[in-house]
Amino acid sequence: MLVTARLRPPDRVVEVADVRRVADLLARLEVLPGAVLVIRDGALLTSQDELRDGDKVEVRFAISGGG
Amino acid sequence: MAMRCKRCRGTAVMEVRRHNAAFCRDCFLHYVGQQVTRAIAKYRMAGHTDRVLVAVSGGKDSLALWDLLLELGYQADGLYLSLGIGAYSERSKAVCQEFAEARGATLLVHDLAGEHGYTIPEAAGKGGRSSCGVCGLSKRYVFNRAALDGGYDVVCTGHNLDDEAAVLFGNTLRWDTAAMARQFPVLEATRPGLVKKVKPLYRVAERETAAYCVLKGIDYVVEECPLVAGNTQMRHKETLNQMEEAAPGTKHSFLFGYLDRAAALLKVADDADLTECARCGMTTQAPEDPASEAVCAFCRSKARLVKTLPIVEVASR
Numbered sequence: 001m002l003v004t005a006r007l008r009p010p011d012r013v014v015e016v017a018d019v020r021r022v023a024d025l026l027a028r029l030e031v032l033p034g035a036v037l038v039i040r041d042g043a044l045l046t047s048q049d050e051l052r053d054g055d056k057v058e059v060r061f062a063i064s065g066g067g
Numbered sequence: 068m069a070m071r072c073k074r075c076r077g078t079a080v081m082e083v084r085r086h087n088a089a090f091c092r093d094c095f096l097h098y099v100g101q102q103v104t105r106a107i108a109k110y111r112m113a114g115h116t117d118r119v120l121v122a123v124s125g126g127k128d129s130l131a132l133w134d135l136l137l138e139l140g141y142q143a144d145g146l147y148l149s150l151g152i153g154a155y156s157e158r159s160k161a162v163c164q165e166f167a168e169a170r171g172a173t174l175l176v177h178d179l180a181g182e183h184g185y186t187i188p189e190a191a192g193k194g195g196r197s198s199c200g201v202c203g204l205s206k207r208y209v210f211n212r213a214a215l216d217g218g219y220d221v222v223c224t225g226h227n228l229d230d231e232a233a234v235l236f237g238n239t240l241r242w243d244t245a246a247m248a249r250q251f252p253v254l255e256a257t258r259p260g261l262v263k264k265v266k267p268l269y270r271v272a273e274r275e276t277a278a279y280c281v282l283k284g285i286d287y288v289v290e291e292c293p294l295v296a297g298n299t300q301m302r303h304k305e306t307l308n309q310m311e312e313a314a315p316g317t318k319h320s321f322l323f324g325y326l327d328r329a330a331a332l333l334k335v336a337d338d339a340d341l342t343e344c345a346r347c348g349m350t351t352q353a354p355e356d357p358a359s360e361a362v363c364a365f366c367r368s369k370a371r372l373v374k375t376l377p378i379v380e381v382a383s384r
Binding site for chain 1: 068069070079080081082084089126127128199229273274276277278281282289290291292295296298300301304305308309311312315
């Protein structure tokens, strides 16, 4: 099972094998769940949502430094 | 098993761990609207007859805020300030213009270089302020002035719970009590020359404003400002997010505890004496020595910056 994750910003694509849920993917990517949104086909996923082989997801960082 | 919405038991799309909740699309949008309504009511930020100016950058927070205010029936115009950060600023402006056009809303566009003779990249590192420092100073000045000139009652900014917690964290680390005293969801117009400033998103986390935009189909600039990398506020946010991960609600308790129990104590200590800037006429802090000229931070910074820029460029503007 292989999931393609596009992390942005900046913009980086990685392939991750053998992850069953979104929480597993984020743990593997060493990304804090509270700092990102995970989007598949335009829809938001929760940490418990299951991933499928061949999924392409966006891991979008929601933390900005302006203000 | 998929998470269920706390409100309607439908399939959840968004978790809000600090409230031990998850929501479906519609209930999440309802939740965000409720948080903003509550913020506006608690601090009497704006009324429906007020003319509201929303400072928009093209990012998730300010566009979510503008959308929410329009949805809640406020007379909200947008204000975009072009900072001259190359393609990033161009894309940001285009996003704001498209947002306004799609809703038939009014967008005021100001340009830092055209109106004041410098861009943020030109200003970075010059005049004793970081790029973020001079950017913040320029925005505060232009927003206030544009609101006064346009006859607006209140300026709304997209500062969210994470922004406010990170700023409070930084101020606390330095025990900067004067800055802490000014950090509040509402700053009243205490004298002519000042416009009321409010932060209706202070109850909403930035992950939630991003989710709001995704769920509402709002196109926002996802890319980070190229000048912001490694800034202090980002580092503070990272630290707070690590703590939040271990104990959800930490940021909320830190900020709300301050607002509810400590802010009033510091307000008493904030006795800044205000006067008019001798150069631009806007409100500024009175100098300690009454014999010296009162010049606001923006005019001082601008004078230092313009001196450092090539004469040809200054003269051409």
